[in-house]
Amino acid sequence: MVFAIALCAAFLILDSAALKQAYYLGAIVFLGWSGVDALNNLFDKELDVLSHPSRAEFTKRLGVLGMPVALGLCVLSSLLGVLTSSLSVVFWIVIGIFFGVLYSVPPFRLRQTLWKPVVNFTVGAVPVLIVAAFSGAWYFGVLVLVLVIGTTTAVNSLWEDLADYAPDLMSGAKTVPVVFGPKQGLLITVALGYSLLPLMLIVGITFSLPLLFYVVLFGLAAFVSLRLLLNRVILLSGEVDRLLKLGEVLAKDFVMVGIIQTLNLMLSGYLSVR
Numbered sequence: 001m002v003f004a005i006a007l008c009a010a011f012l013i014l015d016s017a018a019l020k021q022a023y024y025l026g027a028i029v030f031l032g033w034s035g036v037d038a039l040n041n042l043f044d045k046e047l048d049v050l051s052h053p054s055r056a057e058f059t060k061r062l063g064v065l066g067m068p069v070a071l072g073l074c075v076l077s078s079l080l081g082v083l084t085s086s087l088s089v090v091f092w093i094v095i096g097i098f099f100g101v102l103y104s105v106p107p108f109r110l111r112q113t114l115w116k117p118v119v120n121f122t123v124g125a126v127p128v129l130i131v132a133a134f135s136g137a138w139y140f141g142v143l144v145l146v147l148v149i150g151t152t153t154a155v156n157s158l159w160e161d162l163a164d165y166a167p168d169l170m171s172g173a174k175t176v177p178v179v180f181g182p183k184q185g186l187l188i189t190v191a192l193g194y195s196l197l198p199l200m201l202i203v204g205i206t207f208s209l210p211l212l213f214y215v216v217l218f219g220l221a222a223f224v225s226l227r228l229l230l231n232r233v234i235l236l237s238g239e240v241d242r243l244l245k246l247g248e249v250l251a252k253d254f255v256m257v258g259i260i261q262t263l264n265l266m267l268s269g270y271l272s273v274r
Helices: 004-015 019-043 047-050 054-080 087-104 116-135 140-163 165-171 176-180 181-208 212-231 232-235 238-272
Strands: none
Touching: 004 019, 004 116, 004 140, 004 238, 019 054, 019 087, 047 116, 047 238, 054 087, 054 116, 087 116, 116 140, 140 181, 140 238, 165 176, 165 238, 176 181, 181 212, 181 232, 181 238, 212 232, 212 238, 232 238
16 A cells, blocks of 8 residues: 555655656555564564454564564565665654654554554655655645655544454553544544545546546545435434444445555556646
């Protein structure tokens, strides 16, 4: 996913179908994210046993190799950044790794707090910022793209929190659904999801994206809206069990929507500069 985000940003910001540069930046982002993700998995084994048992089992099988692999990937990402001869690129790589450490590494563990969506915002924002730093492009469209992709990954983390409500409650986490309740958490997530629509339109206009971009965007918006309309009674009810089941369904939907829209942005960006 982050590799696709980096390619998407490269095609849009570099303003040319520079495949070699796009793949290089994508590799930097992918290696850095993989290292941070591996690092977080090491510190999240106990929590993942409840919410993601297969992930916890895989981390357990890695054993003592886990830490060297995680750190090695982070270092490799940083070295590739150094080879760009851009201090700004290295700066944003370090920022991405720093926020990744805040996510799960003690004593921070922001994964279990209301700050989790903010940290996840950087998962989408930092790849775009790395590309912007590489190209030296800092203008309105780039800032909107940072906001759009960052908000998308933040909303995705809220959907994950809804799906993980029960294990988060058991572990004492203070995520948005736990603090505000499943109903308010679901409504907040839906509202943030819809806030992406006007931002996406601004991105499309700013970067002169083709008709394909708008067709896919409104198709996805219609799909999500129909799903919400059909489940409006559950959405507005106070029945926790039904709300949590709906949250799990919508979480899977949003992952699919997020992937499709990222690929839509990537392809549209590529087509717009051909």
